[in-house]
Amino acid sequence: MGKKIVKTIKVDADKCNGCRACEVICAAFHATPKYSSVNPARSRIQVVRDPIKDIFLPVYAGELAAAECMGRNIYILDGREYEECAFCRASCPSRDLFKEPDSGLPLKCDMCEDDPPQKEPLCVQWCLEEALIYEEREEEVEEEVNLSDMETGLQSLADKYGLQNLVDTIVRMAQKD
């Protein structure tokens, strides 16, 4: 057990105006070089919007889910009807949300890791509505091994093609060089 600062973003969906500025800045920040391109499909926050049904819901990319779940329920909250998937943070096989549009690799919010660190995650800075509120809290946590971006990507490829196939491919690629 150890102590750790846990970074979180509280979402107050009632304040969201559906502008998607959070998507714009997240996509730009994660471009290489930084800010060199914009493509909201690469954003690690996605705003589920259906203005006519009054649905404005910013969702952060969480862990990869290798298999799709059984959740297909419909929830009614505050008179609004949501599909279960609307709240889900996983990149899963049944939808293209939180996947790199070119490679299909999963995306995950990294709280805008930066060196030096940003004063607040970028999406929070760009949401002038205060629909996104940054919070830090100290938590007792089990020491856990965090998968890096590359590992998450490789894990999903391994899940899709099998670990042995993946190893073979990498070996083959290495020999070509």
Added chain:
Amino acid sequence: MRYAETGYNLEVDLTRGNIEVVQTDPRDTELYLGGLGTNAKIIWDRVPPEVEPFSPDNLLIFSAGLLCGTPATGCNRTIVTSISPQTRLFAYSMMGGFWAPELKYAGYDKVILRGKSPNLVYLWINNDKVEIRDASHLKGKGAVETQDLIRQELNEPKAQVAAIGLAGENRVYFASIEQGRSSCSRQGLGAVMGDKNVKAIAVRGTRDINIARPAEMIGLINEVLEYIKWRNENPIPNYMPILAGLGSPQEMKHDDEKWHTENFSWGNARERRRGFWNEEIAKDWKETMATMQRRTISCYNCPMRCGATISPPGKSTYMMKCFSKLTYTMAAYLDLEFGLGIAQSATEYGVDGYSCPQVMAFALELLEAGILTDNDFPGMPSDNEGRFYWLLDRIVRREGIGDILANGTYWAAQKIGNGAEEFAHNNIKKHEQLPLKLGKLDPIYYLMYCTNEKITITQIEGNFPQAPFMTREEREAFVSNWIQVPNERIKQVVLEWEPRGEKSAPYFPTPDMCCEIVDWMERMHYIDDALGMCAGLSAFPLKPPYHIHNYPKIISAASGIEMDEEVLTQATKRYRNLVRANNIIRGMRRKDEVPPEDHWKKRFPELEKELLDKYYKFKGWNNDGVPTKETLHDLGLDYVAEEFEKRGIYSETPSYEILAEKEKEV
């Protein structure tokens, strides 16, 4: 690599069902920027003046602005361009919302529609997959409804859809194109879309827009955001609330409508109702707004919340922006509840919220005056509310009298005759204006009304205050942090400008000063319309975050085009003259550049003449409003001058002389 723009247009030939991706010339972007600028060039090159608005040879161009899809806050305009059925001139109308950035992410700057589809279709643009799809099942569907139906059918909740309603399908001259929380409303572009048999264009894109100098760009946009925050906390003191802040007029935020309801005219732009607003009405309207409004909402990448979702009882929810909140209410002399309700139907039908209510009020005025009779309105209910709904239905279906009214007040009056022309009194260039009606001539507005090619006044006013401040202290305070102003002379005008006396309207600002002020305001709008920037953060409000001093840096950082204020001003002048050239070859002259007939109670013919003479000269146009050969040459537009020469435009009898002759005859 292309920066800020994609470098590709989609060319769709609807007659043959052919789709092509065409690479564009980066030099055109340098010369004409993008959006409106390059649209004007395409129309000039490809739509000769002989082409009728409803001809397959007329083009309908949907263009994203140059900076749409970049991080630039509030840059989301789609600029739609064609030849207008109503004015028969070059038409351009902009809509905010989400469509233009999505088009950029799909990999295109413009969609150019030509020809005419044999049956009703919609276009589905999904990155490099582009299809023309059957839309027969969407015939007659509402413009908002259609957007949802298409998203469901495609199983693409993130697709952005621009659609027309019944009015567009039936080629109503003031039909709109609706999308997101926005619409292209003016000049009947929805009718051209309907004529081409295109119900909608759906688009979804997942590609990158590249930025030339990323770190610089993001720094500049962060400054813009900081300034927006500061302006939100510091509204202009002593200014009406809807205009004191940023964004398009904040009609959804504020419910005190004393100013609009008492200063704008009611009915068919007939009368101002001084003393209309009282406590009871204030309470009633506040309640209506509170119960029907669900949430205020923004366009793409913008925090300003200028629109709202509105749910009138018993009707489906729709999105409202700006002044359509009051236009139906005031045309019908009814209350806000009626206005918000009928606007739902009107949005689904897809009609312009400025023209449509006036056309309906005009019809009822003609009935009162005996120019039309009860026989023209068979089955019309007797109550006001019922009459307006009845008329709306007839117009969008083009049934009976509705078929004539569907062409707008100008053409309807011509057809009806018998003195009806006098009732079509709120037009500029055959197009209905916002029903303002003021006491004394305002020289700045006079010039904007006359010479503005957007043909809608509200979209050209802006950075200069609408009225003088009362005291010297207020004026000094105002100019003290006025970083947006292009030069000290304009500051000086604000300092000297008084509500009454020698230095007041109509003789102050003087014609020379007016030229400079109007030119500045116009320039800002032209920049916005090329970049796809919302005027609500630039040309329209006082002290906006985007202005002539930071724009060149932003454009340059995003697109890589080398730019300073002078280069930007010159580019703007170039396509501003090209827009005018498109109208000049369609016959527009000085005789057409007149404000609505009885707009100002008191007129000053000599001053008005001087204003127009001076402004034409300032702009480098001859006395008939035609850009001179020298002006065109300086802008690299010799090809325009040659065409004018070939068509004998420079050698014809000037329209002001023809007018003078006519006056002598009378």
